[in-house]
Amino acid sequence: MAVLFLSTPARAEVFRQAFARALPDIAFHFGEAPDPQDIRWIVTWTAPEDLATRYPNLRLVFSIGAGVDQFDMSRIPAHVSIVRMLDPGIAAQMGEYATMATLAMHRDLPLYLAQQRKGEWRAGDNLPAAQRRVGVMGLGQLGSLVIERLKPFGFDLAGYSRSPRRIEGVECFTDLSAFLARSDILLCLLPLTGETQGILNADLFAQLPQGARLVHLGRGKQLVAQDLLDALESGRLASAMLDVTDPEPLPADDPLWHHPRVIVTPHIASQTSAIEGAAHVVAGVRADLSGQDIPGLIDRTRGY
Numbered sequence: 001m002a003v004l005f006l007s008t009p010a011r012a013e014v015f016r017q018a019f020a021r022a023l024p025d026i027a028f029h030f031g032e033a034p035d036p037q038d039i040r041w042i043v044t045w046t047a048p049e050d051l052a053t054r055y056p057n058l059r060l061v062f063s064i065g066a067g068v069d070q071f072d073m074s075r076i077p078a079h080v081s082i083v084r085m086l087d088p089g090i091a092a093q094m095g096e097y098a099t100m101a102t103l104a105m106h107r108d109l110p111l112y113l114a115q116q117r118k119g120e121w122r123a124g125d126n127l128p129a130a131q132r133r134v135g136v137m138g139l140g141q142l143g144s145l146v147i148e149r150l151k152p153f154g155f156d157l158a159g160y161s162r163s164p165r166r167i168e169g170v171e172c173f174t175d176l177s178a179f180l181a182r183s184d185i186l187l188c189l190l191p192l193t194g195e196t197q198g199i200l201n202a203d204l205f206a207q208l209p210q211g212a213r214l215v216h217l218g219r220g221k222q223l224v225a226q227d228l229l230d231a232l233e234s235g236r237l238a239s240a241m242l243d244v245t246d247p248e249p250l251p252a253d254d255p256l257w258h259h260p261r262v263i264v265t266p267h268i269a270s271q272t273s274a275i276e277g278a279a280h281v282v283a284g285v286r287a288d289l290s291g292q293d294i295p296g297l298i299d300r301t302r303g304y
Ligand code: NDP
Pocket: 066, 067, 068, 090, 094, 137, 138, 139, 140, 141, 142, 143, 160, 161, 162, 163, 164, 189, 190, 191, 192, 193, 195, 196, 217, 218, 219, 243, 244, 267, 268, 269, 270, 271, 304
């Protein structure tokens, strides 16, 4: 029985050591396997083209990143399960970034950065946090942690998810329109699926309060960039902070880079730590071997 690792050499070394310590009887291969029949588990970012035919005994594919939207699911046979990366560091970093971005939107940072570039000293009015309605789309591992991180600031918090949720002190919605109507700052932490692709579009922006702000942390393909630019132009949206774009990297001449009320960061809200990622995969292989629930197993029909 063996694991095949298909990411960078530096990460491979960390994973190799973690497997040698925790599961010495499992062979660890980097790049290719001497006998593909031995491979039970693959750790990778994308699914190799020949995955279905080359590894007849494959059981699990572990994503090396937090999402699984990058996989071409048609390359992964239905009997093979898919596991996303769960790493406490990813959530902690997302908590930091989302807090920073929410405060930046709340305190009009894009406006003041634009004024600074022009040497313009002009103070606007500060709004108390209790009067700012913040809405988090996606109440999973990350969205729910972000809500907890935002609680101490006293924002009026709401969340939106597919299935009903209960979070103390937070209004939870499954009705998107009602949720949008009360979101002065909208944070997107949805996974990319057939349902969420293009969800941040003109129709959605039209349902937000006038002058709302967007923080996009999910995946670039969820945002219709031209609709965002139009909403900024019309004043429907006041500003946006984007950590994810489509494509990535964002081309140097893309208007989003140069818009005075948009802040773009290069998909750095959270980064997977090789050590924590290796611990997660080792735990997944152990659970698989002992027939227990595998942490991070996704529902292939839902797509997340
Ligand atoms: P989870 O799978 O734990 O949670 C997903 C949440 O989104 C759930 O609450 C789910 O609802 C909700 N959801 C999914 N589809 C819909 C839909 N169609 N309508 C309404 N709600 C929906 O994911 P995570 O919290 O771990 O991560 C979310 C995403 O964040 C990742 O998929 C990834 O794209 C992105 N990410 C970005 C990073 C960055 O650096 N910018 C880093 C890491 C992740 P329900 O509760 O009902 O299932």
